[in-house]
Amino acid sequence: MEVFEAIRTMLAVRRYQDRPVPEATVRRILEAGRLTGSGMNQQPWHFIVVQDRARLQQLGALASSGPYVAQAPLAIVVAVEPSRFAVSDASRAIQSMTLAAWADGVGSNWVGFGGMDEVKRVLDIPAKLDVLAIVPFGFPAQPAGRGKKQRKALAAVAHRERFGQPFA
Amino acid sequence: MEVFEAIRTMLAVRRYQDRPVPEATVRRILEAGRLTGSGMNQQPWHFIVVQDRARLQQLGALASSGPYVAQAPLAIVVAVEPSRFAVSDASRAIQSMTLAAWADGVGSNWVGFGGMDEVKRVLDIPAKLDVLAIVPFGFPAQPAGRGKKQRKALAAVAHRERFGQPFA
Numbered sequence: 420m421e422v423f424e425a426i427r428t429m430l431a432v433r434r435y436q437d438r439p440v441p442e443a444t445v446r447r448i449l450e451a452g453r454l455t456g457s458g459m460n461q462q463p464w465h466f467i468v469v470q471d472r473a474r475l476q477q478l479g480a481l482a483s484s485g486p487y488v489a490q491a492p493l494a495i496v497v498a499v500e501p502s503r504f505a506v507s508d509a510s511r512a513i514q515s516m517t518l519a520a521w522a523d524g525v526g527s528n529w530v531g532f533g534g535m536d537e538v539k540r541v542l543d544i545p546a547k548l549d550v551l552a553i554v555p556f557g558f559p560a561q562p563a564g565r566g567k568k569q570r571k572a573l574a575a576v577a578h579r580e581r582f583g584q585p586f587a
Numbered sequence: 588m589e590v591f592e593a594i595r596t597m598l599a600v601r602r603y604q605d606r607p608v609p610e611a612t613v614r615r616i617l618e619a620g621r622l623t624g625s626g627m628n629q630q631p632w633h634f635i636v637v638q639d640r641a642r643l644q645q646l647g648a649l650a651s652s653g654p655y656v657a658q659a660p661l662a663i664v665v666a667v668e669p670s671r672f673a674v675s676d677a678s679r680a681i682q683s684m685t686l687a688a689w690a691d692g693v694g695s696n697w698v699g700f701g702g703m704d705e706v707k708r709v710l711d712i713p714a715k716l717d718v719l720a721i722v723p724f725g726f727p728a729q730p731a732g733r734g735k736k737q738r739k740a741l742a743a744v745a746h747r748e749r750f751g752q753p754f755a
Contacts, residue, residue, distance in 0.1 A: 422690035425590045426619045426683045449745045449754065451594045453738055455682070458700060462739050467746045468754055498750070504700065510678035514623070515594045518686070522590035532626065532672065544750045570621055571630050577617045578635045582666070582712045586617065586636055 420522040429518060430564065432526025433487045435557025439470070440493045444523045448495065448556065451519035452512040458504030464512050467496040467542050474541065475555075481537045482553050485530030491555035496538060498548040506533070509551050516554065526559040588690040597686060598732065600694025601655045603725025607638070608661045612691045616663065616724065619687035620680040626672030632680050635664040635710050642709065643723075649705045650721050653698030659723035664706060666716040674701070677719050684722065694727040 445468060452466055469475055470493050478496070479489025488494050497513060499505035517527045531538075535550040544550060577586035613636060620634055637643055638661050646664070647657025656662050665681060667673035685695045699706075703718040712718060745754035 420590055422588055422590050422593045423615055423619060423687050426687060427622055429624070431624060447591055449741060451591060453741055453744055454595055454736060456597070456599060456697070458697070460737060462744065465744055465746060465750065466754075467748070467750055469748060471748055474748060507674050507678040507700070510675040511682040514679040514682040515686075518683075519591050519594060529624070529626070532675070542746075542749050568622060569628060573617060573621055576621055576630065576633055578633065578710075580635070580637060580639055580642060581710050582633065582635055586634075 431528040434560035451515040455512040457508035463500040599696040602728035619683040623680040625676035631668040631670040
């Protein structure tokens with residue numbers, strides 16, 4: 420799938436088919452994260468690949484905003500080392516990973532936002548790391564549609580030469 | 588360009604051809620940012636498109652880590668509204684924008700990281716916003732190569748089921 424087409428059509432997917440994500444896709448998703456650029460090339464990220472059903476259910480129980488993690492065939496937990504750029508860098512990597520998945524027909528969604536200390540215990544993540552996100556992945560249970568999104572108009576967020584001169 | 592291929596090959600580009608970025612590409616870059624997902628769909632971002640040479644030179648003079656902004660044909664200044672997810676959301680949008688540009692043959696690099704208050708004055712950006720990044724764009728002055736990157740090995744950042752069990 421073309422880059423812009425993936426960006427244009429990618430939607431949050433919270434319900435998944437009962438069907439594993441192929442290993443080649445799992446690997447491509449991880450590589451997409453690993454190869455992403457980061458501030459001063461620090462790469463302060465860790466990706467914990469969870470496919471065990473019982474463990475996915477534990478994560479789902481801990482993720483108040485994303486209990487559907489329990490039903491996903493795959494979740495990648497993203498933990499970051501302490502660094503000024505950590506949240507930004509990991510967010511870029513997650514964007515790469517979710518786009519790479521989408522190009523393979525696999526949907527995802529961002530669950531949680533830092534401070535998920537119980538998740539560390541479930542996955543043996545060292546105390547000094549922060550769990551930024553749980554990202555469940557799977558083939559969408561429903562067709563993904565045509566990328567219709569609720570977004571602000573371009574003129575509301577894009578400006579030409581100076582703030583307040585809409586780019587239209 | 589395919590999504591994974593763009594992620595795999597994208598490199599930081601700091602020297603640009605003296606050639607404008609086509610308007611269609613500028614628009615696609617902005618759309619890529621606008622259409623990116625964000626926490627609670629808040630879309631806390633603003634994109635200020637700078638193509639005026641004198642203004643680019645002002646930005647380059649202010650960007651201690653990226654004076655080459657002065658030589659770029661285009662820079663997009665990314666400012667964010669105060670929000671818990673602002674840095675993360677804007678980082679995702681920047682990842683989308685730089686990938687969309689790369690697919691059109693246009694290189695970029697992330698310059699600065701917040702707190703660029705002098706940039707606000709140059710671009711009339713409201714005081715309550717934070718300037719997260721200046722992102723210069725342009726056709727690379729040198730061929731971009733084959734995407735050879737300095738990155739940690741997959742086994743150092745990817746784990747299977749539990750932290751410390753390398754994904755190999």
